[in-house]
Amino acid sequence: MKLVTAIIKPFKLDDVREALSEIGVQGVTVTEVKGFGRQKGHTELYRGAEYVVDFLPKVKVEVAIGDNLLDQVIESITKAANTGKIGDGKIFVTELQQAIRIRTGETGEEAV
Amino acid sequence: MESNVFHLQYAIDTFYFLVCGALVMWMAAGFAMLESGLVRAKNTTEILTKNVALYAIACTMYLVCGYAIMYDGALLLNGIEQIDSAAVLGDFAAREDGFEGGAIYSSAADFFFQVVFVATAMSIVSGAVAERMKLWAFLAFAAVMTGVIYPMEGSWTWGGKDVFGLYNLGDLGFSDFAGSGIVHMAGAAAALAGVLLLGARKGKYGPNGEIRAIPGSNLPLAALGTFILWMGWFGFNGGSVLKLGDIASANSVAMVFLNTNAAAAGGAIAALITGRLLFGKADLTMLLNGAIAGLVVITAEPSTPSALIATLWGSLGGVTVVFSVIFLDKLRIDDPVGAISAHGVCGFLGLMLVPLTNGGVTFSGQLIGAATIFGWVFLASLLVWGIIKAVMGIRVSEEDEYDGVDLSECGMEAYPEFVTGK
Numbered sequence: 001m002k003l004v005t006a007i008i009k010p011f012k013l014d015d016v017r018e019a020l021s022e023i024g025v026q027g028v029t030v031t032e033v034k035g036f037g038r039q040k041g042h043t044e045l046y047r048g049a050e051y052v053v054d055f056l057p058k059v060k061v062e063v064a065i066g067d068n069l070l071d072q073v074i075e076s077i078t079k080a081a082n083t084g085k086i087g088d089g090k091i092f093v094t095e096l097q098q099a100i101r102i103r104t105g106e107t108g109e110e111a112v
Numbered sequence: 113m114e115s116n117v118f119h120l121q122y123a124i125d126t127f128y129f130l131v132c133g134a135l136v137m138w139m140a141a142g143f144a145m146l147e148s149g150l151v152r153a154k155n156t157t158e159i160l161t162k163n164v165a166l167y168a169i170a171c172t173m174y175l176v177c178g179y180a181i182m183y184d185g186a187l188l189l190n191g192i193e194q195i196d197s198a199a200v201l202g203d204f205a206a207r208e209d210g211f212e213g214g215a216i217y218s219s220a221a222d223f224f225f226q227v228v229f230v231a232t233a234m235s236i237v238s239g240a241v242a243e244r245m246k247l248w249a250f251l252a253f254a255a256v257m258t259g260v261i262y263p264m265e266g267s268w269t270w271g272g273k274d275v276f277g278l279y280n281l282g283d284l285g286f287s288d289f290a291g292s293g294i295v296h297m298a299g300a301a302a303a304l305a306g307v308l309l310l311g312a313r314k315g316k317y318g319p320n321g322e323i324r325a326i327p328g329s330n331l332p333l334a335a336l337g338t339f340i341l342w343m344g345w346f347g348f349n350g351g352s353v354l355k356l357g358d359i360a361s362a363n364s365v366a367m368v369f370l371n372t373n374a375a376a377a378g379g380a381i382a383a384l385i386t387g388r389l390l391f392g393k394a395d396l397t398m399l400l401n402g403a404i405a406g407l408v409v410i411t412a413e414p415s416t417p418s419a420l421i422a423t424l425w426g427s428l429g430g431v432t433v434v435f436s437v438i439f440l441d442k443l444r445i446d447d448p449v450g451a452i453s454a455h456g457v458c459g460f461l462g463l464m465l466v467p468l469t470n471g472g473v474t475f476s477g478q479l480i481g482a483a484t485i486f487g488w489v490f491l492a493s494l495l496v497w498g499i500i501k502a503v504m505g506i507r508v509s510e511e512d513e514y515d516g517v518d519l520s521e522c523g524m525e526a527y528p529e530f531v532t533g534k
Binding site: 044045046047048049050051 | 323324325326327328390391392393395397398434437438441450
């Protein structure tokens with residue numbers, strides 16, 4: 001099993017959720033986060049003076065899936081969250097040791 | 113029959129004065145909202161405290177001695193409650209122009225209308241010194257400003273007295289209809305003196321001359337405050353016609369309302385466009401300053417310009433205020449809300465535009481009047497601020513400034529999300 005963590009632009013969340021539903025992903029966890037990447041935040045203007053916004057608002061999407069879905073999930077998120085502009089975000093993939101469905105006690109790929 | 117008509121004229125002019133005074137009183141709310149929107153969240157309780165307290169202090173000090181200094185009345189308004197109807201009717205009958213003669217109305221209404229102007233002048237100061245001044249130093253200054261400094265220059269202008277017995281501004285052709293100079297520039301002069309002794313907020317200017325933005329915490333409040341000021345201004349300028357009760361006066365009042373509104377609109381549009389051209393973005397705070405700048409400019413003479421001229425005068429103010437804010441920042445004069453630019457610079461501009469539409473007013477008279485008002489208020493304020501600084505200090509400690517003056521001066525936060533009671 002894999003845990004796919006995607007940091008995306010907030011306005012792309014609906015597109016990503018729909019794309020994941022289409023390929024049969026059963027659930028996602030979404031968190032509003034802030035951070036910076038290579039762009040290092042951005043500058044804004046207030047009464048003629050610039051100021052730096054260090055941390056930009058992003059959305060973190062976490063998906064737990066079976067190994068067989070991994071390529072499809074990565075492709076779906078990449079496609080749905082892509083704008084071609086700076087700040088589109090990143091996808092991280094980690095090994096998932098175990099998953100347990102609390103209500104039924106199912107474990108492993110049955111549970112995700 | 114004639115005396116009945118005079119009764120009614122007295123009633124309607126008194127009533128009009130009171131309603132306009134109540135509108136101007138509401139400007140205190142406008143200043144409070146505008147200023148609390150443009151400061152950081154950690155200084156909100158203190159700026160609100162200042163705004164409510166200064167209004168109360170202004171009302172009290174003007175009642176105690178300010179009105180007496182300005183208009184030769186009695187201290188503590190002694191005797192203002194007395195009315196002799198027969199004598200008033202005699203005054204009406206003795207007027208040269210009869211029904212269309214000068215306004216006669218209740219002295220109590222006159223005081224009420226005048227006192228809210230003093231509070232307006234003082235409100236201007238609070239925004240400019242925001243986020244770093246000690247609360248009680250500010251309130252001490254407010255007492256002197258509203259009890260003595262403002263009434264002195266008011267006595268030379270609207271009070272008609274000679275300036276220290278030397279010259280008379282009215283004789284020199286000076287005119288300031290509702291107080292571009294007498295109220296707004298005076299407030300800004302006191303603010304400038306305070307800011308010069310106080311210094312900039314920590315972090316506003318970098319060591320190499322860079323100017324850093326300190327964004328306001330609540331722009332919806334700032335926008336609401338501006339609209340409240342805009343509305344209150346109809347009382348400010350409209351009431352300054354002093355009379356409603358005949359055709360010519362009523363029409364003049366209507367023209368003043370129209371021109372006041374037009375100038376604010378012109379100022380807002382001009383500031384919005386100027387900001388867009390200079391910064392590439394629509395800067396809301398400049399737009400708000402622009403509307404106020406337009407109002408300040410037209411205040412010196414809202415009755416004689418045409419609607420088009422009023423719009424143009426307002427838009428001149430809107431352009432001026434944007435450049436003035438940038439210029440003051442270059443001089444490292446830190447004014448968080450732009451009060452010195454909107455009320456001071458545009459107040460002066462308003463005075464200098466009067467002779468263009470009012471033939472009875474001279475440029476030299478306006479210049480001397482502006483210099484007199486500014487010179488007196490600035491120097492007297494500098495002295496008073498200086499004394500307060502020497503006695504009790506005017507600036508909070510660096511740590512208190514970092515934590516916010518809400519905690520150090522008021523001991524409470526404006527937005528206390530994460531606290532528990534005991």
